Amino acid sequence: xTTEPIKLEDAVEFAENPEPRCPCVLLLxxxxxxxxxxxxxxxxxxKAFKEDLIKDPLASRRVELAVVIFDSDVKVxxxxxxxxxxxxPELAAQGQTFMGSAIHKALDMIQARKAxxxxxxxxxxxxxxxxxxDGEPQGEPDSVVQQASQRxxxxxxNKRVAFFAVGVESANMSKLAELVVRAPVKLIGLNFxxxxxxxxxxxxxxAQSKTDEQVALPPPGxxxx
Amino acid sequence: xxxxxxxxxxxxVRGTSHIKSDLPCQDALRWQTARGGWLLxxxxxxxxxxxxxxxxxxxxxxxxIEALKAQVECKSQAAADExxxxxxxxxxxxxxxxxxxxxxxxKVEARELASTLTLLxxxxxIAVAAQIGDGxxxxxxPPEALACLTRPMVAEYLxxxxxxxxxxxxxxAQTVVRRAAWRHASLLCDGLQLLALRxxxxxxxxxxFEPLFGFVDRAANPTAASRELSAFLQSQRITxxxxxxxxxxxxxxxxxxxxxxxxxx
Numbered sequence: 364x365t366t367e368p369i370k371l372e373d374a375v376e377f378a379e380n381p382e383p384r385c386p387c388v389l390l391l392x393x394x395x396x397x398x399x400x401x402x403x404x405x406x407x408x409x410k411a412f413k414e415d416l417i418k419d420p421l422a423s424r425r426v427e428l429a430v431v432i433f434d435s436d437v438k439v440x441x442x443x444x445x446x447x448x449x450x451x452p453e454l455a456a457q458g459q460t461f462m463g464s465a466i467h468k469a470l471d472m473i474q475a476r477k478a479x480x481x482x483x484x485x486x487x488x489x490x491x492x493x494x495x496x497d498g499e500p501q502g503e504p505d506s507v508v509q510q511a512s513q514r515x516x517x518x519x520x521n522k523r524v525a526f527f528a529v530g531v532e533s534a535n536m537s538k539l540a541e542l543v544v545r546a547p548v549k550l551i552g553l554n555f556x557x558x559x560x561x562x563x564x565x566x567x568x569x570a571q572s573k574t575d576e577q578v579a580l581p582p583p584g585x586x587x588x
Numbered sequence: 589x590x591x592x593x594x595x596x597x598x599x600x601v602r603g604t605s606h607i608k609s610d611l612p613c614q615d616a617l618r619w620q621t622a623r624g625g626w627l628l629x630x631x632x633x634x635x636x637x638x639x640x641x642x643x644x645x646x647x648x649x650x651x652x653i654e655a656l657k658a659q660v661e662c663k664s665q666a667a668a669d670e671x672x673x674x675x676x677x678x679x680x681x682x683x684x685x686x687x688x689x690x691x692x693x694x695k696v697e698a699r700e701l702a703s704t705l706t707l708l709x710x711x712x713x714i715a716v717a718a719q720i721g722d723g724x725x726x727x728x729x730p731p732e733a734l735a736c737l738t739r740p741m742v743a744e745y746l747x748x749x750x751x752x753x754x755x756x757x758x759x760x761a762q763t764v765v766r767r768a769a770w771r772h773a774s775l776l777c778d779g780l781q782l783l784a785l786r787x788x789x790x791x792x793x794x795x796x797f798e799p800l801f802g803f804v805d806r807a808a809n810p811t812a813a814s815r816e817l818s819a820f821l822q823s824q825r826i827t828x829x830x831x832x833x834x835x836x837x838x839x840x841x842x843x844x845x846x847x848x849x850x851x852x853x
Contacts, residue, residue: 369806371820374799377783377829383746421605421831486787489745522744567831568605568636 385488385566386427386443386476388469392496392531393432397456401497401531401553408555409451415563416446422567423447425488429472433465434458435502443476459502462542466494466511473524492526493562495550499535500542512542519544529558529586548586557585592712594627595844597804598837599818603779605831606636614641614703615777615835616649625711626660627839628653633723633777635702635751640694644687644701648752651686652707655679665714669765676718676763679707684752691753702751706738710773712841719762721749722778724785726792729768734797737764739790740781749778772801773839779832804840 391405409430417423423446430441435458441449473490480487500508518524528547530536539547550558561584602613614634621627632648634641659675683705691698704721717725719738728734741760743749750760774797776784784796800817807813820826821834 369799369803371799371803371816372823372825374803375820376793376795376799378786378793378796380782380785380787383782420828484788486746486782488747522748568609 381483381485382424383486383488384427384480385425386429386473386490387566388429388431388472388490388492390465390469390492390494391430391432391454392434392460392462392494392498393454393456393458394434394460394498394501395457396533397454397497397531399456402454402456404553404555405495406451406454408559409454411556412559412563413446413449413451415560416566419563419567422563426566427476431465431468431472433461433468435461437461437464437468439468439472443472460496460498460500461503462494462496462500463503463508463511466492466515466542467507469494470511470514470518470524489522490524491566492524494526494528494543495531496528496539497531497534499538508542515542516544550586554585561585592625592841592843594621594625594839594841595804595807595810596627596837596839597807597810597813597817598835599814599821600835601818601821601833603830603832603834604827606833608831611636612642613833614638614645615833616642616645616703617775617835617837618649618653619837619839620653620657622657622660624660624665625841627708627710627773627841628656628660629708629725629773629775629837629839630656631706631723631775631777631835631837632703632752633721633779633833633835635699636747638702639700640696641701641703643690644753645703647687647690647701648683648703648705652679652683652705655682656707656709660709660711665711672716672765673763676707676716677758677761680705680718680720680752680761681758683707684757687753698753699751702753704749704778705752706775708737708773708775710770710839712770713767715764715766715768715770715773717762717764720752720754720757720760722781723776724781724790725764725773725775726797727766727768727770727773729770730772732768733794734772734774734792734801736785736790736792737766738762740778740785740787742788742790771841772804773837774800775835775837777833777835779830779834780836783826783829800836800838801840804838805842808845 427443619629630649630653632645634645708725717737722740
């Protein structure tokens with residue numbers, strides 16, 4: 364053959380589609396009972412999360428993290444950012460456990476983020492909410508909690524979100540199981556670092572296609588179902 | 589005198605995320621030529637969450653191409669479009685039944701064998717294609733530009749699609765019959781969609797495909813060219829953009845010196 368060979372790596376150009384996104388909200392209980400060792404361990408876990416996730420070049424471009432803390436108030440301490448811009452917050456513990464309002468807030472944020480993706484032609488993966496608590500809803504009217512739980516269940520049924528709950532130490536696991544769809548996991552000790560490394564690895568696998576999503580967390584090694 | 593034939597360059601490689609999680613390549617890509625100037629091809633992409641995805645994908649692609657062959661052997665190319673569509677759905681149904689049978693034999697849930705399936709049969713005057721799930725089948729008849737025959741099924745989430753084992757799979761299947769002087773054809777899996785198609789419209793990105801078809805037109809040795817394609821799909825330029833399994837089939841119809849009829853391994 365007289366024609367020049369084509370070197371594919373140089374010749375082929377890629378379509379310029381926006382990077383697909385995977386939104387993830389961390390919903391963290393910072394009520395008074397978390398004071399001391401638990402809150403310090405949780406803060407350390409967040410740092411480990413960032414360190415692990417940033418090692419994966421695709422995940423660090425695709426995963427968008429937001430952090431919401433709840434005690435006697437619900438606060439967005441980090442709005443959605445990619446991992447490189449994520450600054451793990453130092454957490455302090457105080458007050459009660461406004462879990463119902465916190466769930467509402469997370470679902471609101473997910474809804475708004477998806478609308479933004481759609482408006483900008485960005486493809487996305489199913490959003491995740493990862494809630495960590497050492498207690499049960501406290502200090503809110505029960506109706507707020509029930510409403511939040513119903514909304515969460517309807518969002519799960521309509522595949523709007525995958526909502527995972529993790530209980531720490533004295534968490535009321537049976538109450539948690541009533542509120543969410545997927546079986547909550549009980550953290551072994553204060554093994555947050557291992558849990559967040561697991562979460563990071565799970566987010567790296569997010570692009571793998573899925574069949575049925577109504578499943579509990581896989582046996583994670585850092586907790587018990 | 590040489591007669592015209594299909595030259596096929598194809599590769600299927602394991603994605604970097606599959607390597608990391610110790611999963612096999614869950615794509616199954618098959619092709620063969622058949623009398624009448626036909627090229628037959630099947631691509632099944634196993635679901636990452638399915639424990640036997642590569643088994644399911646293999647069965648879907650094998651049975652799919654077999655059933656497709658039976659269709660082109662019993663039909664005239666001039667048969668009505670509707671007749672072809674019925675044949676395509678029958679081929680998908682046959683692949684689906686084979687996967688469901690395999691699930692029963694192995695006593696596992698059908699979803700453990702979940703995969704997508706794209707079927708393409710193309711001859712110089714006609715192209716027929718069918719698809720369940722994502723991925724795409726494309727063809728061009730110069731001077732017309734390359735166009736999608738089937739395109740990724742748009743679901744809300746990028747990684748969630750319809751699978752062959754889904755209840756509504758056959759009703760939601762895309763079936764396409766187009767008549768033209770086809771010279772180039774391609775099949776690709778969802779892992780390449782973001783690189784090869786402009787989304788969300790799902791139109792082919794010309795500067796992705798043109799060099800690739802140029803490469804096939806010059807590939808005197810399709811086996812060596814397939815190895816080169818495989819290396820390209822594993823190159824850093826690609827893996828920094830996608831970590832999924834990648835499959836790509838490129839075919840060109842022409843009068844190739846020294847070409848015989850070929851068949852995939």
